[in-house]
Amino acid sequence: MSRARPAFSVRGLTKRYEQTVAIEDVTFSVDTGTSVGLVGPSGAGKSTVLRILLGLVRPTAGTASVGSPGAAAGIGGGSPVGGMLAPRGLHPARAARDHLSIHAAAARVPDGRVEEVLDSVGLSGHADTRISALSAGQHTRLALATALLADPPLLILDEPAEGLDASARGWLQDFLRGHNRRGGTVLLSSTSLAAVVPMVDNLVVMSEGSVVYQGSPAKLRRGHPDRLVVAASTPVALATVLAARGYTDAVIRPDGRLAVADATESQIRDAAHTAGVRLDSVTADPIHPDRVLASLTKPRTTAPTPFAAPAPYPNHPVQQPTSYGIPR
Structure with a gap:
């Protein structure tokens, strides 16, 4: 190959x-x-x-x-x-x-x-x-x-x-x-x-x-997945059934709701039915890509500025064009 x-x-x-x-x-x-x-x-x-x-x-x-x-x-x-x-x-x-x-x-x-x-x-x-x-x-x-x-x-x-x-x-x-x-x-x-x-x-x-x-992008998103946030009568029981089905990325939040990655709403509802758990709500919690970017990076406090922008027309009437792949 x-x-x-x-x-x-x-x-x-x-x-x-x-x-x-x-x-x-x-x-x-x-x-x-x-x-x-x-x-x-x-x-x-x-x-x-x-x-x-x-x-x-x-x-x-x-x-x-x-x-x-x-x-x-x-x-x-x-x-x-x-x-x-x-x-x-x-x-x-x-x-x-x-x-x-x-x-x-x-x-x-x-x-x-x-x-x-x-x-x-x-x-x-x-x-x-x-x-x-x-x-x-x-x-x-x-x-x-x-x-x-x-x-x-x-x-x-x-x-x-x-x-x-x-x-x-x-x-x-x-x-x-x-x-x-x-x-x-x-x-x-x-x-x-x-x-x-x-x-x-x-x-x-x-x-x-x-x-x-x-x-x-897919690999990056796997580390920062969208989640469905579930209000359930017994979140621990629901998380146990989900884990048995391979959905192990489920976290109980401080408010008691279960945040689940990878599983669809229908899969969560099916797991809840099996566990005998009542679902009060299922809410999407998508993570915007720029939130992911912000978690990976931080802005410079003083960025290098070696490329000075040209003076505005008409003070600079003969502006040199930016390079566009023209042979030199």
Whole structure:
């Protein structure tokens, strides 16, 4: 059985700014054809990792590769990669189509590709709208369109759900899954676990510059399961029958109710019937993914800020565009 090829790989990655450690000993890989979420609170080091992979920042120690084993990190490393970073690098006075045309020329892709990516992200109707008049969600779509101009198999996306409503997040999920089915690979970052869980196969959770969890969303949820909270006449008897049926994760809370993981309501009611226990209520107690994230991480009190945002237009009329995977 052949092993999956890594599309992105970092080993022992460390970046220091004078006395501040942005990231330390970060190690993970992303298999080709999958999507991985790099998740953590602001200041956890996610953007530093992405910028190192895009070749925009040099690590202090460790290695980062994009594409085939040993390939150099960055958009000039010989492996087609599209990047979408924050801030988005969009000039407010340009129309959406003009912005894409400039980047298409730099990337040496046909002019027709501009219309294709506008359509693919749902911005055809806003092609001639100035960027300053677009919503935050439309800024995100336009930045994604820019990253897609060269049709890269590898995508690095910083906060791709930023500004998107629920419907647009569903569209993004379908879009990225389609990219995976075509053999493409995605590494995306977010401060919200809930925002990325539907889009990814695996998670890398960072806190204070270090990795604190790696694995599937399902594995993470098993350690933090949703529960049904049961008010029963004899909770100990109910817990005993449930345990005999394999539902051993049941805890009696201080108020006397039984909090049960894994079992369905019908299974609990069947167990109660067998035990001769009266049920007064069964209430769902779902654990929001961001509660799980908060239990794994803590925000930095002083986050490293080596990436200064550009001055706002018109004080900075010649804004340098963010890198979008255009060959250097």
